[in-house]
Amino acid sequence: MKKIFTKSAVLAIALLSSSCAIIPIPIPIPIAIDSGSAEVSHSPSPEQSATKLDEKYKKTCYADALTENEGRKITESSGSLEVLADKLAATGKHKEAIRKYNEANAASLNEAIANGEIEDMDISAIWHGWLGEGVEGFKKENQALLQKSAESNFKIGRSYVQIGKFELAADCFDEALELGILPPNDAVVHLNRGDTHARMGAKYKAKADLKQAIVLFKKYKLPSYQKEAEKRLEAIK
Numbered sequence: 001m002k003k004i005f006t007k008s009a010v011l012a013i014a015l016l017s018s019s020c021a022i023i024p025i026p027i028p029i030p031i032a033i034d035s036g037s038a039e040v041s042h043s044p045s046p047e048q049s050a051t052k053l054d055e056k057y058k059k060t061c062y063a064d065a066l067t068e069n070e071g072r073k074i075t076e077s078s079g080s081l082e083v084l085a086d087k088l089a090a091t092g093k094h095k096e097a098i099r100k101y102n103e104a105n106a107a108s109l110n111e112a113i114a115n116g117e118i119e120d121m122d123i124s125a126i127w128h129g130w131l132g133e134g135v136e137g138f139k140k141e142n143q144a145l146l147q148k149s150a151e152s153n154f155k156i157g158r159s160y161v162q163i164g165k166f167e168l169a170a171d172c173f174d175e176a177l178e179l180g181i182l183p184p185n186d187a188v189v190h191l192n193r194g195d196t197h198a199r200m201g202a203k204y205k206a207k208a209d210l211k212q213a214i215v216l217f218k219k220y221k222l223p224s225y226q227k228e229a230e231k232r233l234e235a236i237k
Helices: 007-015 046-057 068-072 078-090 094-115 117-130 134-141 143-162 166-178 185-200 203-219 223-235
Strands: none
Touching: 068 094, 078 094, 078 143, 094 143, 143 166, 143 185, 166 185, 185 203, 185 223, 203 223
16 A cells, blocks of 8 residues: 555645636536445554555545655646646546646645745744634735645546546535635635535535525626526525
8 A cells, every 4th residue: 555645745735736826707617417353453554554544535635646655756847737737627637637636736745845835834833823823823824825725626626526526526625615715716616515515415515505605606796606506506406
């Protein structure tokens, strides 16, 4: 079993995705389709630990993240990989796009290690903890990096939707919102997550997301998107 990135490394990859631009409005919104007893060791081996880590991320946005060894071999720039991933997604090659998005994230980690950004972020996190500001202080100081992460997660989520991996897509949208993706993209994420929950049969969650999307689209004066969200809400029985 290959060793994959640790949790801290995965977070660093997400935070340091360096080439995503703010998602423009209008943005293509996917239209919903019909879906058809052993002794336990207290000191696990590296192979056991890797297996547990694999299981932990199997149902998350990081399910297809590169292994540590794979990530270190990436030599292209994160920016060029992100552009290629966008092109693959635009032509419907979503599995390949997800791979390239994750390669771009790994390249971002390599770049961050090279220029010292990860150390700076570690110091920032500790400093804000001492000040009692916690997560909000960290988010404020690192807003640009967090936005790039949120946008990357959203793009990966859209590709997961297109290949039918709705649980992974939902987690990507969760991450994008948790990181505080900026308006009006937050409304678009709610719309896409609501559509994803509907496909998964989670009607209550779907309705909640679509209602929030309607509120936000109205606030941002995007009537065509507001109508689309209303249409999808009405379609949920």
